[in-house]
Each structure stands twice: as C-alpha cells, then as structure tokens.
Amino acid sequence: MDTALSVQGLRVWRGRSEIVRSVDLTIPSGQVVALLGANGAGKTTLIEGMLGLLPMKADKLDLFGQDVRGSQPWEMVRNGLVVVPQDRYLFTDMSVQENLELASKRSGRSQEQVFELDALYDLFPRLAERKGQFAGTLSGGERSMLAIARGLALQPKVLVLDEPSLGLAPIVVDLIMSTIERIAHSGLPILLVEQNVHQTLAMASWGYVIESGAVTASDSSEALLRSDAILSGYFAVDVESVEGGS
Amino acid sequence: MLMQILVTGLLQGVIYALIGLGLFLVFNVMRVVNFAHGYFVLIGMYGLLWIAPTSLPSYLVAAMGVALFAATFGYVIERWLLEFTLHKPGHAQLVITISLGIAMQYFFQIKFPEPYQTIANPWPFSSVEILGVSVNSGRLMAAVISLALTVLISWVVYRTSLGQNLRACSQSLPGAVHVGINFPRVYRGTFAFGAAIAAIAGALLIPFQPVSPHFGLDLTIKAFIIVVIGGVASIWGTVLAGLILGLAEAAGSTFVSGSLTSSVIYLLFLLVILVRPQGLIVRKADFA
Structure with missing residues (x-):
C-alpha cells in the first residue's frame, strides 16, 4: 500500500528537553489516522517537529517516498504537508475571503486545485456567510472552520489537523467532525489529533496513542476502541488494578 | 502667515510621512524598531552630496542609485546583524540598531567634515507660488514624489500578493509559517525596502535641506514619533501623523524662537x- 507520510525514530526537542522520543508513525494514502493522547502527551510537539518548527532528529521522514528531513517548514508546506494548528493562527485583520485567497495563491499555479474557493465554501457554508468579515471577529467554531479551510486552500497532499474541535460546543464539534469526514472521503490522507476519542476513531482506520512523548499503543481503530490503551493513555490508570479492585 | 504654516507644514509633512512609513513597515512586519532609520536617510543625503549630480536626469539616476545601495546595505544588516537575534529574548536589536546609527554618524562626520552642505537644485524651475506662498521647487517636488511613493507603497501593501505576505507576517507569524511563507526572506526584503525608502527621502531632501551627521538621530526620533502617533493599525495613521508633525513643526518655527521649535513636536x-x-487610527476589528 502507498504511504503518504512515514516517520521512524522521530525525536523532537522543546528548548533543552526532549519531548518526543523515538516515535514511529505511518499515514497510508487516502486514510484517516488518529493520534490520541492526554494534554501534555506531546501531540503538538510531535507535529511541530515533523513540520520542522522545532529541532528534531529522525531515522526516516518520508513524504510520498521522498526524504524531507531537514526541510524548512515552508518547504514542507510547499511539498504538501499542511498542518492546521491547534491555535489556528488566522490572519485576524484580513477577511475570511482574504485568508483563503492568500492560501490558495500560495499553493502555486502548477498544482491542480482540488479545493477551489467555491468548493471550500460548499464545505463550510458558515464561512460563505462570513466572507467579508474580519477573521478576528469569528466565533471559536468559525475560526476552526476557517483554519481547516485555509489549510485545504493550500492544496495539501497530507493534512494534519491538530485538535480542530478544541474548546468548542458539542453541536459545533459534531459539525466539524462530520465535515472532516467529508474531506476524508475526497481521498486526502489525514492525521487527526483529537481528544474526542470515539468520533475520531469512528472515522480513522488506524490509531496511535501517545503518552509522555512515546507511542504506547498502535492498532486498528476497532481494536483500540476495545483495548485498555485509551483508558490508560488518558487517565494514566493501571487498568488491571482497577478491575482487580472492583 | 497661516497659509505659510499650512503650505510649508504639509509639504514637509509628506516627506516625514514617507520616512515614517519605512520605520512603520519594518516595525509592523518584524516587530523591530530600527533606531538607525534616520541614518538610512543620511545615506541618501550624503550619497547625493558625494555624487553631486548637475542635471535632472543625473539627479534621478543618482536617487535610484542610493536607493539601491541602501537596500543592499539594509539587506546585509538584516541578514548578518539582526536576523539571528529576532526570536531570542532580550533587546539585542535595540542595541544593534542604535550602535549602527552611531557608527554611521561618525562615518559621515569623518568622510564629510564640512557641515551643512547641499547640492545644486536639480529641478528646472526655482520656486512656485502656492496659495500666495512662495515654495522652493526642491521642497515642492520632494513632497510630490513622496506623496506618489506613499500611494504606491500603500497600493503594494494592501492590493498585491507581496503586500498580503507582509500583512500575514505582521498579523500572525506562526500563521504565515503554516501557510508556507518563507518569513526570513520576507523580513530581509522588508528591511531592505525600509532602508531604500529612507534613502529616497534623503535624496529628495538634500536639494533644499543642508545635511549634517546629527540629522540622523533627529530623523530617527521624528520617524519614531510618527509611528507612535499614527498607531500600528494602518499606513494611513502614519501618513496622517507625518502631516501633523510637519504642521506642528512649521507652526513651532513661526511662533516659538529657534531651538524651542522641536519642543512643540515633543x-x-x-x-x-x-x-x-x-x-x-485603530484597527477596525477591535470594534466589531
């Protein structure tokens, strides 16, 4: 099977401390892979390391079979690895439309435009209503939508979504998760980082659980849902002792 | 007398606006206050003094020449002195740009020991009557060209994709990185551009403004005041502040004696x- 992104032995530093230790991770073409873990487990650090924002070392970092180790973040984006960051980082004094235009201009004329602006507005009708509004005036849900849409406007080959539902109302979470599912149907490989375990695993084919910077479980979504890895990953409970005590 | 203040003040103000704009762009995009900015204006002034053009075409070519030189100089400064300090704590840029300014001041002092020189008026007419006020042609043309450049710069910043990248870096640097903007390149370009604008302003000033090395600090402070008064939200704030500064200075020199003039500005x-x-001028988004 084709691999979109293949990572082996990834180590990432934040300042002097090594936060991510020897992580292996694979995103197959056309599939959604989930990256799960509690706050502070190192999910965002892992992503920023892959993108080249933080100092990192890896035995292997291949994007569609091409070694991209040592690339600058903007080169990674140009090569098709697009990260939608947890903090969104929108251009707050630009309109929704301008945020998207800026991204789609940067994607380059040569590449085929899978996600045209019209398609993005179809995907996020709310953004179409807010077209002329400054990004800084959007609600939390709309911001997340715009961040995802801006990422798509860059015409990614692999999309990394870092907690797109963070801090949103349940009804908005549902909306965003179902939109991500629609995006996944287009065949775009996605690494979905979420706290929202059940909805995430429902659309992912494979999942990784990360704990203090290391992968503690890696399995198919169905197997992960049934296993104890999630429970221990999130609550650091010793599952056997809980069961034994009850 | 009121007309005199209005005309000279506005004409001088447009040039101040252009100088302020260079500082504004660098500050807004890079979050660096370039305390050598006024000395970049001196590059233009002394550059033309050195070239000493005698005709209008040679003057224009010389002006473009100093702009190009200042851009190169600014690029080198950003690339080799400032860049590695940008994302580190502390105020290294402050120390670096102030020191650079002082170094440039002494360089000019040694190279051009004769103070208060100008060049021959390159324009084919000597003075014009505007609203009953006689205006030196150098002053008038400097204002006209400054205004044209200001409009051009604002067009670039607000209407082109180059300007879009500048604004993206200014509004969210991490956002710019995530959409694939090579921000160190944007930074170098912006700093070089700011230096070039300053040098052009200097080239425009020199036909009617005698130059002296300490003029650099004076202009740095004025540009700084303009950016603070104008606010960081919009180019038009800077332009407005430049005009106000020009008017205040003109009024000051009319009503207050000699050295007290600059106190009006402060x-x-x-x-x-x-x-x-x-x-x-404050950004609109704050109110929405």
Whole structure:
C-alpha cells in the first residue's frame, strides 16, 4: 500500500528537553489516522517537529517516498504537508475571503486545485456567510472552520489537523467532525489529533496513542476502541488494578 | 502667515510621512524598531552630496542609485546583524540598531567634515507660488514624489500578493509559517525596502535641506514619533501623523524662537500619548 507520510525514530526537542522520543508513525494514502493522547502527551510537539518548527532528529521522514528531513517548514508546506494548528493562527485583520485567497495563491499555479474557493465554501457554508468579515471577529467554531479551510486552500497532499474541535460546543464539534469526514472521503490522507476519542476513531482506520512523548499503543481503530490503551493513555490508570479492585 | 504654516507644514509633512512609513513597515512586519532609520536617510543625503549630480536626469539616476545601495546595505544588516537575534529574548536589536546609527554618524562626520552642505537644485524651475506662498521647487517636488511613493507603497501593501505576505507576517507569524511563507526572506526584503525608502527621502531632501551627521538621530526620533502617533493599525495613521508633525513643526518655527521649535513636536507627542495612547487610527476589528 502507498504511504503518504512515514516517520521512524522521530525525536523532537522543546528548548533543552526532549519531548518526543523515538516515535514511529505511518499515514497510508487516502486514510484517516488518529493520534490520541492526554494534554501534555506531546501531540503538538510531535507535529511541530515533523513540520520542522522545532529541532528534531529522525531515522526516516518520508513524504510520498521522498526524504524531507531537514526541510524548512515552508518547504514542507510547499511539498504538501499542511498542518492546521491547534491555535489556528488566522490572519485576524484580513477577511475570511482574504485568508483563503492568500492560501490558495500560495499553493502555486502548477498544482491542480482540488479545493477551489467555491468548493471550500460548499464545505463550510458558515464561512460563505462570513466572507467579508474580519477573521478576528469569528466565533471559536468559525475560526476552526476557517483554519481547516485555509489549510485545504493550500492544496495539501497530507493534512494534519491538530485538535480542530478544541474548546468548542458539542453541536459545533459534531459539525466539524462530520465535515472532516467529508474531506476524508475526497481521498486526502489525514492525521487527526483529537481528544474526542470515539468520533475520531469512528472515522480513522488506524490509531496511535501517545503518552509522555512515546507511542504506547498502535492498532486498528476497532481494536483500540476495545483495548485498555485509551483508558490508560488518558487517565494514566493501571487498568488491571482497577478491575482487580472492583 | 497661516497659509505659510499650512503650505510649508504639509509639504514637509509628506516627506516625514514617507520616512515614517519605512520605520512603520519594518516595525509592523518584524516587530523591530530600527533606531538607525534616520541614518538610512543620511545615506541618501550624503550619497547625493558625494555624487553631486548637475542635471535632472543625473539627479534621478543618482536617487535610484542610493536607493539601491541602501537596500543592499539594509539587506546585509538584516541578514548578518539582526536576523539571528529576532526570536531570542532580550533587546539585542535595540542595541544593534542604535550602535549602527552611531557608527554611521561618525562615518559621515569623518568622510564629510564640512557641515551643512547641499547640492545644486536639480529641478528646472526655482520656486512656485502656492496659495500666495512662495515654495522652493526642491521642497515642492520632494513632497510630490513622496506623496506618489506613499500611494504606491500603500497600493503594494494592501492590493498585491507581496503586500498580503507582509500583512500575514505582521498579523500572525506562526500563521504565515503554516501557510508556507518563507518569513526570513520576507523580513530581509522588508528591511531592505525600509532602508531604500529612507534613502529616497534623503535624496529628495538634500536639494533644499543642508545635511549634517546629527540629522540622523533627529530623523530617527521624528520617524519614531510618527509611528507612535499614527498607531500600528494602518499606513494611513502614519501618513496622517507625518502631516501633523510637519504642521506642528512649521507652526513651532513661526511662533516659538529657534531651538524651542522641536519642543512643540515633543509636546504633541506627549499629548497623544496621554490622550490617545493607541494611536490616531485603530484597527477596525477591535470594534466589531
């Protein structure tokens, strides 16, 4: 099977401390892979390391079979690895439309435009209503939508979504998760980082659980849902002792 | 007398606006206050003094030449002195740009020991009557060209994709990185551009403004005041502040004697900081 992104032995530093230790991770073409873990487990650090924002070392970092180790973040984006960051980082004094235009201009004329602006507005009708509004005036849900849409406007080959539902109302979470599912149907490989375990695993084919910077479980979504890895990953409970005590 | 103040003030103000704009762009995009900015204006002034053009075409070519030189100089400064300090704590850029300014001041002092020189008026007419006020042609043309450049720059910033990248870096640097903007390149370009604008302003000033090395600090402070008064939100704030500064200076030189003139500017600065610390023009998004 084709691999979109293949990572082996990834180590990432934040300042002097090594936060991510020897992580292996694979995103197959056309599939959604989930990256799960509690706050502070190192999910965002892992992503920023892959993108080249933080100092990192890896035995292997291949994007569609091409070694991209040592690339600058903007080169990674140009090569098709697009990260939608947890903090969104929108251009707050630009309109929704301008945020998207800026991204789609940067994607380059040569590449085929899978996600045209019209398609993005179809995907996020709310953004179409807010077209002329400054990004800084959007609600939390709309911001997340715009961040995802801006990422798509860059015409990614692999999309990394870092907690797109963070801090949103349940009804908005549902909306965003179902939109991500629609995006996944287009065949775009996605690494979905979420706290929202059940909805995430429902659309992912494979999942990784990360704990203090290391992968503690890696399995198919169905197997992960049934296993104890999630429970221990999130609550650091010793599952056997809980069961034994009850 | 009122007309005199109005005309000279506005004409001088447009040039101040252009100088302020260079500082504004660098500050807004890179979050660096370039305390050598006024000395970049001196590059233009002394550059033309050195070339000493005698005709209008040679003057224009010389002006473009100093702009190109200043851009290269600015690029080198950004690339080799400033860049590695940008994302580190502390105020290294402050020390670096102030020191650079001082170094440039002494360089000019040694190279051009004769103070207060100008070049021959390159324009084919000597003075024009505007609203009953006689205006030196150098002053008029400097204002006209400054205004044209200001409009051009604002067009670039607000209407082109180059300007879009500048604004992206200014509004969210991490956002710019995530959409694939090579920000160190944007930074180098912006700093070089700021230096080039300053040098052009210097080239425009020199036909009617005698130059002296300490003029650099004076202009740095004026540009700084303009950016603070104008606010960081919009180019038009800077332009407005430049005009106000020109008017205040003109009024000051009419009503107050000699060396007290600049106190009018500082008084204005103090007033704005007290009454409207956010600057004259504030971003619209804050109110929406």
